[in-house]
Structure formats: structure tokens, C-alpha cells
Amino acid sequence: MLTGMLSVAANTFRETIRNKILYAILAFALFVIGMTTFLANLSFGDLARVVVDLGLASIHLFGVVMAVFIGITLVSQEIDRKTVYIILSKPVPRWEFVLGKALGLCATLGLITFFMAVVLYLVHAGYRYGQTTEPGIFVAAAGIYMELVLLTCLASFFSTFTTPVLSAIFTLSMFLIGHITRELLFFGGKSGSPAAAWLGKAIYYLLPNLEIFNFKNVAVYGLARSASLLLLPLAYMLSYCAAVLLLACVIFSRKDFK
Amino acid sequence: MLIAAVLFLGASALISLRLSPGPMSWVGENGAADNLVVAISRHPSLALGFQNACADLVWLGAIQVAGNRTLSPAEYDRLALLLDTAANFDPRFETIFLLGGLVLGESPAHGRRALALLERGRANHPESWQIHFYLGFTHYFILGQAAEGGRAMADAARLPGSPGYLPGLAARMFSEGRDPETALSFLEIMIRQEKDPSRLAILERRAGEVAVERDLQRLERAVDAYRAANGRAPASLPELVRAGILARVPVAPDGGAYQIDQEGKVSSDRSRNRLKVLVK
Incomplete structure (x- = not known):
């Protein structure tokens, strides 16, 4: 059971980890993380906070770019190359194919995010040589990773029924809205119209709330040193991803490839 | 081919140099971009999860302004705006409030802005005796409000980690007028407490000016x-x-x-x- 899904996931992992674009983005991200030490020297007070802030921002930004632009091609590329026919002609249920593709990319993103977090941790430790290091960097990076997993699931969902360009637009819109849902709730409540307030609430609770994965600020102040902070966001991510992937499986199961 | 590419790159660099408007000024040059950043800072979630990075970039801009040896009124205005914006993005960033109180307080016309920033700092860091101390200093020496200064200094004295001589200083504030000797004793304490070299340089410069006035x-x-x-x-x-x-x-x-x-x-x-x- 699930061997089909694991085979697809392993194959997707191998395929994405060999992607040259991924390495170009990763190289640029590592370059930016390295450059943060020069920017930190322009500051005063706690200089090392600039390294953590801008380093985590790089991991976040480049992670989103990777998740969106690789995620949107996960399913559509298989359809364009016709390889989907070969896979689905084998005893692999369609839902296992969709879940396997998402799982494979999540594994790649996990590895890349962890690698970037280790580099940032080392750059930060080197910058604060002889002083305490900041393990909260890994907690904040785990929060970023959870956001990337959610975006990957959304990208996979969109790629089951629309073109890569539209998938990218939809996923990036979800990224934008996911960070401003609280503002929408606030403005909905301020509008005075019950319909707007209701719509604001509906958006707030139904669309992804990506701010709950944001631990960058607490990490900088040494307040994110416990993995228990991640438990509720993890539950939220698993629940939301399950809903999105189930919808993706339903749509993909009904897709006609003729 | 490679040589041609290098030549074209050189040509584009020359054109860019020719079209460049000259060195960037920190005052009023980037009006539209500034307005956008300030507007976003009022609703920090619009920074899409990059609030801390935005706070740092605005903070770096503020330091460039504050680093000038002498500041014009327009530069003080810009500094106040940048510090407010950085504090909107990250209210936990204590140094913003300390720098604001210190540098804006140098300009009598900006004493109220310094005070407003320090009040924000106190609301966000009620446990920081340094912010209360700076508030007391600003009330007393910049705005001439001895009673408020003494109260802020007494608040600072009650906070954990504050030096033991603060109650005596609070008493002096309540009893004396604005006197350079008193200002110097406060500045000497601030200099002894300060570990950051850049803030220390500002404090030492300030102490020199007060000594000349004395x-x-x-x-x-x-x-x-x-x-x-x-x-x-x-x-x-x-x-x-x-x-x-x-x-x-x-x-x-x-x-x-x-x-x-x-x-x-x-x-x-x-x-x-x-x-x-x-x-x-």
C-alpha cells in the first residue's frame, strides 16, 4: 500500500533535486545570506540581528520562488510530456500520483530549506564569534518550511486543472492574501456593512493564514527556542494541506486525458 | 564574442554613469518610495511576512541620517519619520527608541518627537529602565519639565537592573533647574552604562557640547x-x-x-x- 505514492515521490525528489534552476536560486540565496554580514556592519546596536532578519527573509523569499515555480509544473509537465500516461497505466491510483508529486517536492524543499538554515546559522555564529548562537533560526526556518509546504500543495492543486501561468498567478495570489488576511478581517469589520464584515471573516477563516508560520521576529529576540511553538501551526498546516490535496485528488481523478 | 560582450557591458556602464543623477541624498529624494514604505508600515502585515527585513532596511537608512555630524532640520524630520516607520515594522526593536531619544533630543525643535518616540518605546518595553532614563533626560533637559523628568527617572529607578544611584538623580531633578553640571552628571552615567561604540560616540559628543556650555x-x-x-x-x-x-x-x-x-x-x-x- 502507498508504494505507488512513495515511488512517485522518490522520482519527483530525484527530478527536482537535479533541476538546474533550483541550484541557480539556491546559489543566489546563499550569496544574499553571505552578504548580510556586510549590511550588518552598517548598523549599530545589535548588529547580528540584521544577519538573522535578512538571512531568514532570503530563505523565505527564495523558498517561495522555488515552491511556486517548481510546484506549478509538477503535474502539468507530466501531462505535456505524456509521461503521465505511462505512470497511470501502471497500478498507481491517480490520488497516489498527486500526493506523491507533492510529497516529492516537499522533500526537496525540506532539504533545501534545512541547508539554507544551516548556512545562515553558521554565518550568524561566525559573525557573533565567541558569543551565544541562535537556535531560533531553525525554528523560524521550520515555520518558513511549513508555509512552503502549504504553497506547494496549493500549487499542486491549481496545476491539476489549469495552465502553469494561471497556477503561478493563483498561488502567488494565495501567498499575498495569506499574509494579509488579518487586515482583510480588520477592514471588513471597519466597513460598517454586515456583508463586508461577513466576507472578511469568511476570507480570514477559509483562505490560508500564512502569518501563523512567521517566527522570524521572535527568533531575533531569542524567544523561539522551543519546538513546541510549531505544534499548532503544524496541525493547521497538515489540516489545510489535507483539504487542498484531497480536492486536488478529486479533480485529478475526474480529469479526462484524451 | 566574449570580448564583444565585455565591451557592450562597459558601454552600458558608461551610459548608466552618464544618466546617473549623482549621489543619493537621504533627504526628500525618494518621496514616492518613502510614502509607500511608510503606508505599508502602518499595516505591517502588508509586508507579507518580511516585517523584520523591512524594519532593518529602514533602520539602516535612519543610521545613515543620524551618522551625520551636524543635521539640518529637514534631516531631523526625515530621521523621525524613518525611526517611526522602523518602529511600526518591529516595535520590539529597542535600539530604535533609544537612538530616537538620543539624536532627536539634540534638536530643541524635535524634542517633542523624541519624547513621542520614547513614549512608544516605554509602551513596548515597560521593563527597560534605559528608556525611562532617556525619557527623564528628555523631559528635563530638552523640554524643561522637571517634575515629569523626575517621575520618569523615579520609574527607571524602580525597574530591575537599574543602577543604585538613580533615586538620588531623580531627587536632584525635582529640586534643581536646568543646569549644565547636572546634565553632565547624567551624561557621565549614560556614558558609563553604554556599551555600544556608536551610541557612546554620540553621548561623548553631547557631553563635550554640554561642558562647553558649562x-x-x-x-x-x-x-x-x-x-x-x-x-x-x-x-x-x-x-x-x-x-x-x-x-x-x-x-x-x-x-x-x-x-x-x-x-x-x-x-x-x-x-x-x-x-x-x-x-x-
Whole structure:
């Protein structure tokens, strides 16, 4: 059971980890993380906070770019190359194919995010040589990773029924809205119209709330040193991803490839 | 091919140099971009999870302005705007409030902005005795509000980690007028407490200015005494020593010299402007 899904996931992992674009983005991200030490020297007070802030921002930004632009091609590329026919002609249920593709990319993103977090941790430790290091960097990076997993699931969902360009637009819109849902709730409540307030609430609770994965600020102040902070966001991510992937499986199961 | 590519790259760099408007000014140059950042900072979630990075970039801009040796009123305005914006993005960033209180407080016209920023700092860091201390300093020396200054200093004294001599300073604030000697004793404490070299440099510069003001006020009092006794102003400062009014002519801490003109007005040859907040 699930061997089909694991085979697809392993194959997707191998395929994405060999992607040259991924390495170009990763190289640029590592370059930016390295450059943060020069920017930190322009500051005063706690200089090392600039390294953590801008380093985590790089991991976040480049992670989103990777998740969106690789995620949107996960399913559509298989359809364009016709390889989907070969896979689905084998005893692999369609839902296992969709879940396997998402799982494979999540594994790649996990590895890349962890690698970037280790580099940032080392750059930060080197910058604060002889002083305490900041393990909260890994907690904040785990929060970023959870956001990337959610975006990957959304990208996979969109790629089951629309073109890569539209998938990218939809996923990036979800990224934008996911960070401003609280503002929408606030403005909905301020509008005075019950319909707007209701719509604001509906958006707030139904669309992804990506701010709950944001631990960058607490990490900088040494307040994110416990993995228990991640438990509720993890539950939220698993629940939301399950809903999105189930919808993706339903749509993909009904897709006609003729 | 490679050489041609390098040549084209060089040509584009030259064109870019030609079209460049010159060195960027930190004052009023980037109006539209600034307005956008300020507007976003009022709703920090619009920064899409990059609030801390935005706070740092605005903070770096503020440091470039604050680093100037002398600031124009427009630069003080811009500094206040940048510090407010950075604090909107990250209210936990304590240094913003300390720098704001310190540098904006140098300009009498911006004393209220310094106070407002420090009040925000106090709301966000009620446990920080340094912010209460800076508040007391600003109330007392910049705005001349002795009672408020004493209260802020007494609040600072009650917080954990505060030095043991703060209650005595609070008492002095309640009992004395704005006096350069008192200001200097406060600044000496701040200098002893400060570990950051950049803030330390600002404090030392401030202490130098206050010391010059203290000397000028001493000299003015001596000139007044000389005038009362002799019916005219002294021709030179050593005359005050010869008349037994002064033990010696003070040496300016900034390496300059004090001088007196024909009308008996004393000044420093280095610092043209008096420290207005302490002029009585």
C-alpha cells in the first residue's frame, strides 16, 4: 500500500533535486545570506540581528520562488510530456500520483530549506564569534518550511486543472492574501456593512493564514527556542494541506486525458 | 564574442554613469518610495511576512541620517519619520527608541518627537529602565519639565537592573533647574552604562557640547562680576584671573579656546552655536 505514492515521490525528489534552476536560486540565496554580514556592519546596536532578519527573509523569499515555480509544473509537465500516461497505466491510483508529486517536492524543499538554515546559522555564529548562537533560526526556518509546504500543495492543486501561468498567478495570489488576511478581517469589520464584515471573516477563516508560520521576529529576540511553538501551526498546516490535496485528488481523478 | 560582450557591458556602464543623477541624498529624494514604505508600515502585515527585513532596511537608512555630524532640520524630520516607520515594522526593536531619544533630543525643535518616540518605546518595553532614563533626560533637559523628568527617572529607578544611584538623580531633578553640571552628571552615567561604540560616540559628543556650555556660563558670570566691580568688560579672559574672579581660564574639552569680544561677549572658537536647551 502507498508504494505507488512513495515511488512517485522518490522520482519527483530525484527530478527536482537535479533541476538546474533550483541550484541557480539556491546559489543566489546563499550569496544574499553571505552578504548580510556586510549590511550588518552598517548598523549599530545589535548588529547580528540584521544577519538573522535578512538571512531568514532570503530563505523565505527564495523558498517561495522555488515552491511556486517548481510546484506549478509538477503535474502539468507530466501531462505535456505524456509521461503521465505511462505512470497511470501502471497500478498507481491517480490520488497516489498527486500526493506523491507533492510529497516529492516537499522533500526537496525540506532539504533545501534545512541547508539554507544551516548556512545562515553558521554565518550568524561566525559573525557573533565567541558569543551565544541562535537556535531560533531553525525554528523560524521550520515555520518558513511549513508555509512552503502549504504553497506547494496549493500549487499542486491549481496545476491539476489549469495552465502553469494561471497556477503561478493563483498561488502567488494565495501567498499575498495569506499574509494579509488579518487586515482583510480588520477592514471588513471597519466597513460598517454586515456583508463586508461577513466576507472578511469568511476570507480570514477559509483562505490560508500564512502569518501563523512567521517566527522570524521572535527568533531575533531569542524567544523561539522551543519546538513546541510549531505544534499548532503544524496541525493547521497538515489540516489545510489535507483539504487542498484531497480536492486536488478529486479533480485529478475526474480529469479526462484524451 | 566574449570580448564583444565585455565591451557592450562597459558601454552600458558608461551610459548608466552618464544618466546617473549623482549621489543619493537621504533627504526628500525618494518621496514616492518613502510614502509607500511608510503606508505599508502602518499595516505591517502588508509586508507579507518580511516585517523584520523591512524594519532593518529602514533602520539602516535612519543610521545613515543620524551618522551625520551636524543635521539640518529637514534631516531631523526625515530621521523621525524613518525611526517611526522602523518602529511600526518591529516595535520590539529597542535600539530604535533609544537612538530616537538620543539624536532627536539634540534638536530643541524635535524634542517633542523624541519624547513621542520614547513614549512608544516605554509602551513596548515597560521593563527597560534605559528608556525611562532617556525619557527623564528628555523631559528635563530638552523640554524643561522637571517634575515629569523626575517621575520618569523615579520609574527607571524602580525597574530591575537599574543602577543604585538613580533615586538620588531623580531627587536632584525635582529640586534643581536646568543646569549644565547636572546634565553632565547624567551624561557621565549614560556614558558609563553604554556599551555600544556608536551610541557612546554620540553621548561623548553631547557631553563635550554640554561642558562647553558649562564653561561659557561660568565665564559669563565672571564677566558680569568683573563689569560690576570695574564698570567695563575685561579686555581678555586672563584679566578675570588677575582680578581674582576666576582661578584659571577653563580649557575647552573639544580642543578649542574660549575668547571674549570688545563688548564682553564670550564664545568658543570651535562651537559657534550655543547649546540652546541649556541656555538660561
